[in-house]
Amino acid sequence: MASIMENFTNQEIDINSLPQFETVDFQAISKNNLIKANLLNTLFLCAAILGCGILFYFRIGQAQLILLITAVILYFGFQFWNISKLQKNYGFALREKDILYRRGNLVTKTTVVPFNRIQHVSISRDLLDKMLKIATLKIFTAGGSGSDIIITGLAPELAVRLKEALATKLTSDEF
Amino acid sequence: MNSNLFGAPQRQSQIGVLLIFLTKIFNLLKGFWAIIIYFLFTGPSISTIIYISLGLGGATILILIYSFVYYRRFLFHIDYAKQEFILEKGVFNKENIAIPFDRIQQVYIKRSILQRILDVSSFVIETAGSKEEEININAISNERANQLLGILIEVRDKYSVNITEAEMSKNSNQNQDWSHKLSFLSLLKIGISTNYLRGLVLMSAFFATIYNELRTVSEEYSDTLQEYLSELSGPLESVSIFMLIAFFVLLLSILITIAEVFIKYFNLKLTQTKDSLELEMGLNTNTKVSLKPKRVQMLQVITNPVQKWLNLYQVRISLANSENDLQKSKIKIPGLDEDTVSKVNSFLYSNRSSNIERSFSPNRVLLIRYLLLLLIPALVSYLTVVFIDAISIKIWLLFIGLYSIIGVIWQILMFRSLKLIITEEFVYKKYGVWSKIEERFEIYKIQSISISQPLWYKKRNLANIVFHTAGGDIPFRAVNNNILPYINYMFYKVETNSSSWM
Numbered sequence: 001m002a003s004i005m006e007n008f009t010n011q012e013i014d015i016n017s018l019p020q021f022e023t024v025d026f027q028a029i030s031k032n033n034l035i036k037a038n039l040l041n042t043l044f045l046c047a048a049i050l051g052c053g054i055l056f057y058f059r060i061g062q063a064q065l066i067l068l069i070t071a072v073i074l075y076f077g078f079q080f081w082n083i084s085k086l087q088k089n090y091g092f093a094l095r096e097k098d099i100l101y102r103r104g105n106l107v108t109k110t111t112v113v114p115f116n117r118i119q120h121v122s123i124s125r126d127l128l129d130k131m132l133k134i135a136t137l138k139i140f141t142a143g144g145s146g147s148d149i150i151i152t153g154l155a156p157e158l159a160v161r162l163k164e165a166l167a168t169k170l171t172s173d174e175f
Numbered sequence: 176m177n178s179n180l181f182g183a184p185q186r187q188s189q190i191g192v193l194l195i196f197l198t199k200i201f202n203l204l205k206g207f208w209a210i211i212i213y214f215l216f217t218g219p220s221i222s223t224i225i226y227i228s229l230g231l232g233g234a235t236i237l238i239l240i241y242s243f244v245y246y247r248r249f250l251f252h253i254d255y256a257k258q259e260f261i262l263e264k265g266v267f268n269k270e271n272i273a274i275p276f277d278r279i280q281q282v283y284i285k286r287s288i289l290q291r292i293l294d295v296s297s298f299v300i301e302t303a304g305s306k307e308e309e310i311n312i313n314a315i316s317n318e319r320a321n322q323l324l325g326i327l328i329e330v331r332d333k334y335s336v337n338i339t340e341a342e343m344s345k346n347s348n349q350n351q352d353w354s355h356k357l358s359f360l361s362l363l364k365i366g367i368s369t370n371y372l373r374g375l376v377l378m379s380a381f382f383a384t385i386y387n388e389l390r391t392v393s394e395e396y397s398d399t400l401q402e403y404l405s406e407l408s409g410p411l412e413s414v415s416i417f418m419l420i421a422f423f424v425l426l427l428s429i430l431i432t433i434a435e436v437f438i439k440y441f442n443l444k445l446t447q448t449k450d451s452l453e454l455e456m457g458l459n460t461n462t463k464v465s466l467k468p469k470r471v472q473m474l475q476v477i478t479n480p481v482q483k484w485l486n487l488y489q490v491r492i493s494l495a496n497s498e499n500d501l502q503k504s505k506i507k508i509p510g511l512d513e514d515t516v517s518k519v520n521s522f523l524y525s526n527r528s529s530n531i532e533r534s535f536s537p538n539r540v541l542l543i544r545y546l547l548l549l550l551i552p553a554l555v556s557y558l559t560v561v562f563i564d565a566i567s568i569k570i571w572l573l574f575i576g577l578y579s580i581i582g583v584i585w586q587i588l589m590f591r592s593l594k595l596i597i598t599e600e601f602v603y604k605k606y607g608v609w610s611k612i613e614e615r616f617e618i619y620k621i622q623s624i625s626i627s628q629p630l631w632y633k634k635r636n637l638a639n640i641v642f643h644t645a646g647g648d649i650p651f652r653a654v655n656n657n658i659l660p661y662i663n664y665m666f667y668k669v670e671t672n673s674s675s676w677m
Contacts, residue, residue, distance in 0.1 A: 015531070018663045022626075097670040109627035114669045117622045117676070142495060142677075143622030147643030 019095070021112055026091025026102055032132040033153020034087040039128065041083060045076050082106075092151050099139065099166070101149045111149055115169045117141050123159050135159040139166065181323060184250040184263070190293050191249075191314025196242040197289065198313075203238070241266060251312060253326065260300065260327065262310055272310060278302045279331040280470060280495065280677075283463045284320045296320040300327065328465060332450070353518060357443035357456075361487065361510045365440070366433030368481045369489075369509070440509055447522055454508060464506060468523045470494050470677050472646025473616040476516055479609050486512045490519055493646025495677040505646075524617065529599040533661060537593050538637050541653035545586040553578065595651045597661045600668075602642065604649055618665050619672040620644050626662065645677065 052068060060068075085105040093100040098114040119140045129135055135156040139149040154162070204211070214227065244266050251262045259273045281301040290296060290313075298320045300310040315323070441458035452466040475491040482488070489509045511519070553575055560571045588608045596603040602621075604614040625641040632638060636656040642649040 013664070013667070015660045015664045018660065018667050020659070020663055021666065022659055098666060104627065107627050107629040109625055111623055111625040112666060113623040114666060116670065116672075141622040141643065142645040143643030144645075144648060146625065146641060146648050147623040149623075 021095075021098075021100060021110070024093045024095065024100055026093050026100070029087075029090045029092070029151065029153040030134050030155050031087075032134045033090070034083065036128050036132050036134065036153065037083045037087070038080070041076065041079050044079075045072075048072050048076070090151075090153065092149075094162075094165070099149065101151055111147070113139060113141055113147070113149055115166065117143075118166060118170055121163045121166045121170075123156075123163055125156070137162055179255070180326060181251075181253045182255060184252045184261075186246060187249060187312060187314040188295050188316040188319075190295060192242050192246045194289065194293055194295060194314040195245055196239055199238045199242060200235070203234070249312075251310075253330075258330070260310070262312075274300060274302055274310065276327075276330045276333070279327060281464060282324055282327045282331070283465065284317075284324055285457070285462050290314070298323060324463070352447050352449070354444065354446040355511065355515045355518075356445075357440060357510050362437055362440060362443075363433065364485050364487060365482075365510045366436040367429060368479070368485060368487065369432060369436065436509070443508070443510070445508060445511070445515070445519075447518070452519065452522065454506065466492060466494075466506070466523075469675075471523050472620050472644045472677070473614060473649070474520070474523060475615075476613045477607075477610055479611065483611075488513060488516045490516060492523075493644075495645040524601070524615075529601075531597065531599045531664075533597050535595040535597070535651070535654050535658055537590065537651070537653040538635060538655060540632070540635060540637060541593075542586065542590040544653070545590060546583065549579070549582045549586060593651075595654065595658075597658075597664075602649070602665075604651060614649060616642075616644055616646070616649070618668045619674070620646075620676050621665060621669055622676075624662060624665065626659075 049072075052065075052072065055068065056065060082105055086103070089103060089105055089108060091102045093102075097116075098112050100110060100112050102108065102110045119142055121140070122138045123135050124138060125135045133156060134153045137149075137151045137154055137159045139151075141147045151159075214223075245264070248266060248269070249262075249264045251260070253259075254261050254273075257273075258276045260276070260279070261274075262270075262272045264270050264272075279300055279302060281299070283299050284296045285299065286296050293314070294317065295314045296317050298310075298312040298315050302309065312320075438458045440456050443456035444454070446453040446455075450467065454462070454464045454466060456462055471492055472495050473493040475489075475493075477489040477491065478487065487509070488511050489507060490511055492506045492508070494506070508519075556571065556575070560568060585608055589606070592606050592608060592611070594603075594605040596605070600617055600619075602616055602618060606612055622643045622645055624643065627639045627641075628637070629639075632653070637653050638656060638658070639650065639652045640654060640658065640662065641651075
């Protein structure tokens with residue numbers, strides 16, 4: 001009991017003096033992520049136009065076609081606007097003991113993962129990522145998919161550096 | 176402990192071949208039942224029957240060989256030197272699974288009816304981590320299963336010592352060991368007071384389909400039915416017939432629930448030993464689980480007014496899992512009295528006094544959201560009424576009126592019941608209109624927290640918070656920003672805590 005008591009203190013904590021996650025400065029992600037998102041969206045747009053064309057070929061009614069085209073324009077208009085807005089809001093930040101990730105346009109979401117709760121970290125790159133020279137950093141916890149952080153559109157060197165930094169944190173925190 | 180028991184690689188009980196064989200056959204039949212029934216009904220020619228039976232015979236022999244090889248190559252043992260449980264299996268590809276003692280999370284025995292007949296048990300080892308690393312030994316003799324259970328629990332406890340566990344066992348030493356058994360009467364009470372609504376819905380769905388079937392099949396008999404109905408002297412009698420049917424449906428649904436409760440929770444026994452809670456229950460599959468406080472991620476206590484009156488509480492315990500599949504790792508213990516619930520509570524979480532206690536309620540915006548969500552089904556049903564005209568608009572208005580009154584009252588009560596309480600060590604969430612649910616978890620068991628803010632919350636200074644734990648997500652919506660210091664406090668707690676969360 002005595003050995004436990006020696007390094008055990010229990011001072012009262014002033015909750016308001018603790019570091020605040022909401023005042024952290026976020027670091028933006030690579031601009032190439034914007035290109036990737038726009039490219040994908042354009043691809044979908046092409047598919048949608050193709051679909052409209054096929055429907056037109058089968059002679060659907062005039063009214064329905066107009067409705068369809070308005071829907072497509074509205075949807076893709078929103079998407080392009082959303083993508084440009086999203087790009088501004090993507091951001092991550094490292095603190096001494098946790099990592100923060102912010103995303104979302106209409107709904108801004110920030111997830112904070114303490115280093116001592118990270119299970120493992122991985123980097124993935126798909127074809128477009130390779131062409132645009134970006135990478136995705138995935139940080140997994142035991143809290144299910146909602147609790148994982150997936151940072152898209154990082155410069156590959158930065159992703160590797162982050163991964164290594166996190167890995168050293170993981171091993172040093174363990175003991 | 177007999178130090179070398181299970182030290183050498185060994186097979187399952189010999190009767191296991193039969194179990195493997197029967198299970199495979201059963202699975203095969205399950206896969207092909209539609210085809211089999213089709214053949215039976217089409218009345219095949221003799222030659223096809225011969226071919227099919229030849230094929231079936233061949234398949235049976237193949238399965239028998241497969242079962243035998245599977246049995247022969249299914250080997251398990253304990254490597255005491257490396258501190259691992261090792262399983263080798265596989266007919267075509269050999270799989271070698273090694274589970275270090277300290278990774279073992281749950282060890283338990285269960286038995287299905289078939290296993291009871293063959294007098295063998297399933298032995299299950301669950302680990303934290305990827306889901307493939309769960310071990311199932313399906314045909315081990317009862318005696319050896321119990322031996323193995325004892326050994327594995329012992330080695331697991333021995334090799335996963337750390338500060339929290341030492342602390343826990345110290346605390347639990349002060350508690351008196353106790354045991355709680357579910358009596359026949361409480362089982363009956365649980366059966367009557369749970370799920371009758373669900374049973375009712377199920378039964379009415381069942382009757383609705385039967386009614387539909389009958390209507391389509393007996394289109395030609397409809398005239399006679401009409402005659403029969405018109406023979407009834409007046410509306411009073413048809414009403415009484417409907418009442419009778421409804422009564423029987425209700426009775427049947429209650430009986431089904433009672434049967435279900437009996438099968439699931441027969442002989443439920445909860446025992447507290449020095450450092451774990453032992454749970455045993457089940458008629459069909461006898462489940463034995465050993466719960467350790469450290470591995471518990473979240474605790475739910477559920478009751479409804481009727482059950483509260485009967486002094487019945489249900490406890491649900493979420494254990495750590497890596498998948499998102501919550502149901503699987505949630506252990507339900509029904510029919511505990513208030514006293515036992517507090518005992519379970521104080522065992523799992525040794526009661527600590529708290530300097531901080533702060534309660535949060537959601538903003539009124541959430542109620543508006545709830546009410547808007549209520550509108551969607553109404554709108555959809557309106558559109559179907561207008562475009563398909565299955566029922567007349569008057570009946571629809573009646574239904575929608577009833578629906579909105581109940582819905583609005585329900586949502587207001589739901590909104591009012593939502594509470595988040597943060598203390599020095601714990602987070603509590605309370606909610607529920609009919610069933611009152613209280614969720615509780617330790618702050619240091621949090622894996623991460625997500626804070627989201629829709630555009631329209633910004634002006635009102637609101638945020639949605641989701642606490643991610645290994646036992647599932649706990650969301651709390653539309654709470655004022657003055658919760659943020661407490662969120663920061665939680666990060667402080669998690670980041671300064673060195674004890675492991677499982």
